[in-house]
Amino acid sequence: MNFQDIILSLERYWAGHGCVIWQPYDIETGAGTFNPATMLRSLGPEPWKTAYVEPCRRPGDGRYGDNPNRLQHYYQYQVVLKPSPLNSQEIYLDSLRHLGVDLEAHDVRFVEDDWESPTLGASGLGWEVWLDGMEVTQFTYFQQVGSFEVNPVCLELTYGLERIAMFIQKKDSLYDLSWTDDVTYGDIHHQDEVQWSRYNFEDADVTMMAQLFDMYEKECRRLVKEGLVIPAYDYVLKCSHAFNMLEARGAISVAERTGYIGRVRGLARRCAEAWLQLREELGHPLLKSEGTLAESH
């Protein structure tokens, strides 16, 4: 199965389970979790099911296209099921079967990993899912988001698409992955890795990034006060990315790092609070009935 088919397979599978097939967000994010479809929608009592591809930017992970296993830009496949179903593990495993992975013949393991995002004030308990020793998915039951307790608890599945593709295609280098039958991952992204790595580590304007962080932070706070939480949240993402860029450039000391993270977390909390209030004011429209939890089909 080439990379493109893997994505299409997952989209079809999760659409079949009643998920809203969302689209990737149009702002730089470090993880699918930051997309408002996860971060904001996981808050409050309204149920929600969504799945989407999310291109992720991790400036510090760049390797100039030299390392066959690490990228500063890669694709996650993100699924959120709220509330988490009784057969959470089974539905996830079936998605792997849907990709053609023989789960009897391969060693699938759920290995303890409690995920945390200090910038989002989010944390959960769950596992890394391994396929023959390779981590392919982060499987998490959110307990807290934006510093608020999540109720009902939702399930987040974050597939590492390249990892799964490496497993399925049995490749040793990311760049050798078949994106389509004629085009490789390297054909598409190798130059990106080279130029972005140079930019992230050597070239990005640090003064500008620091100024942008301050400006985004200010705008975010202003918007929350104005009652515009949805635009405000975009600025949380912008702050987070500016921070990642500053870190990759080596412009932040360990002490300053804690400070920056705290500031982003503070913004995330304000947005979370405002979002909860907004949904309450709207009367929790997606909460059509005090439903009982059912198995997902």
Next chain:
Amino acid sequence: MVDFLLELGTEEIPAFYIEPACQGLQDRLIIALEEAHIDVADSRTASTPRRLTLFLAGLPESQPDREEEVSGPPEKAAFDQQGQPTKAATGFARGHGLGVEEIELRETPKGRYCFLQKKIAGRATSEVLAEILPQIIARVHFPKSMRWPVIGAGQDQAITFARPIRSITALLGGAVVAFAINGVAAGRQVFGHPFLAPEPFELATADMQAYLNALQERSVIADVDTRRTLVRDGVDAVLRTHGGTLKTMALVDEVTNLVELPNVVQGTFDERYLELPAEVVKSAMMDHQRYFPVEDSAGRLLSRFITVINRGEQHATAIREGNERVLAARLADAEFFLKEDRKRSLDQRVEDLQGIVFQEKLGTYYDRTRRISELTEHLAARLGLGGEESACASRAARLCKCDLTTEMVGEFPNLQGIIGGEYARMDGEDPEVATAIEEHYLPRFAGDSLPSSPTGRVLALAEKFDAVVGCFAAGLAPTGSQDPYGLRRQALSILRIVLECGLRLSLNDTISFAASRLPEKLSAEGILENRILDFFWDRLYNFCLEHQHRYDLVKATLATSYDDFHDFQRRLEAIEILAKDDGWEDLVTVVQRTFNIYKNAGDPGEVDEELLQAPEERAVFEVLQKNLPIIAPHVERGEFVEASRAYAKAFVEPVHDFFDKVFVNVDDAAVKNNRMALMKAVNQLYSKKIADLSHVVLE
């Protein structure tokens, strides 16, 4: 008699949570049953990442019937003048379902009262279990617990658990015990291996052997010891074929709790990765992947690894290939980091330490390196290191934190120090310098080894003293439950290095010097140093108790001094020997009685010979004069037993006579004071030099 079997079917519980949780469940349930008067003859547990199982044998079918005595109204209120029962009496009896004629009258401190013997029928065991099981399960302790959505309404009463509970099997004899947790009702269904035998089966009765057998047929080895043995023996067998043996039992324990059906698989990697430092290769294998490294009989790492899979042998080949690819990727990463790191030597990285903050008030690692270097130089001189060793120690101090700027330590943070040592070797530094860098974090935990060379020890001590003194000064001293900088462990490491390597160090001097290197604006030195000294008192006290020393003897020895740990240890050993002497009580008595006399006096000053009146007084003074030049040399030479015996021989009788005949609290202030001064002199000859025996508890 009937047996009980409980299985909680869960999603994968973290490996280290499983066995303690199972044990806790067993202990708490047995206690709760005993409190309900239901005794358990025998018990057993089993567990895998997906199930916690408890088996209790030989329970009664119900609680025993029992009698309970209830008290009622006083006789006066219960019976009238003619001795006939009143409404109070009939009400009382009826309220307990008995007849008035059953009322007994008895004397109590408050008068004659009515009593009834009530028979309480024992409840069925299944009913008791159904009632207490939810509470017991809710209270199983995990380091971290989670919430998950509950079926139906009932989220409010939902319990937290390590991971979601998805099935419950609870049988008492052949019957299901009816209860539910988080919307999951107990039944008799059991699930085997989720991939190799996904269809559930039903358990007819609470039969542990039948349960274990049925699971084994379905690819689950639920008995922990059996599974652990399979892992251990399997891994060991492979290791032996290459000439090595199993050393990492902790990993065996963890892996045992990561699988339900263990099978051992051997894999290989490209030999070129053996050029990487062995510790890096091992870390890549063990820390994340939980693979076992393979060594030959000479202890050399081979390009092989062992993994334990949760599938049958028939699938081993494909699974091995996948694991090999993962390991190859990690080793390729490590090789990349090595290449990048080697573009600069450790020495070239020293300036970069200015970019890494150690602690907000204590500055960067560059500042810390400077302090460590100065303290290393100071300690090297104090501990009498030779010129070459001193130079090595100083060089090692300069470089010891440089590996924090490397990619390798960024990826493998637990290899701090080890990477530094490797890179130092590659840089062509003196081997002694490299070893000192590698070892300066030792000992890292209880039972870990100590730095092997004098340079390593000096550097290790300097590094730890800077951490302890610095953190105290920055207001980061440990509190009851918080010790984020691990200062207790660091102080303990200091103790071990000093004591086990026989180093003669002055605690006061070292702390003073370390404090003098700190930024000026940190706490006032006097208070700081006392707090650190108290901290070391606690560590040394606990250390001695852990090594089975008597607490009162430890306190006595500490009270005298603990500035030189080695000297402290010798004095403690001495009084432990003396505590077995016949004359021990007499010795202790001298010190205690003399102490008690002057302890509230303030400072009585020196003895004035002119003011001595009674013959017994003068006798004690003469003994004091005569024996000072005998006892002092013993003390100087560390002959504490001899010194003590000489002291006892000299003072026991004269002091006894003194207390017999001489009254200290006379009206004449000068004489009284002089007598106290005399007692103080006698006391302090011992308590200031060997041990303050006023802390000793005589049996």
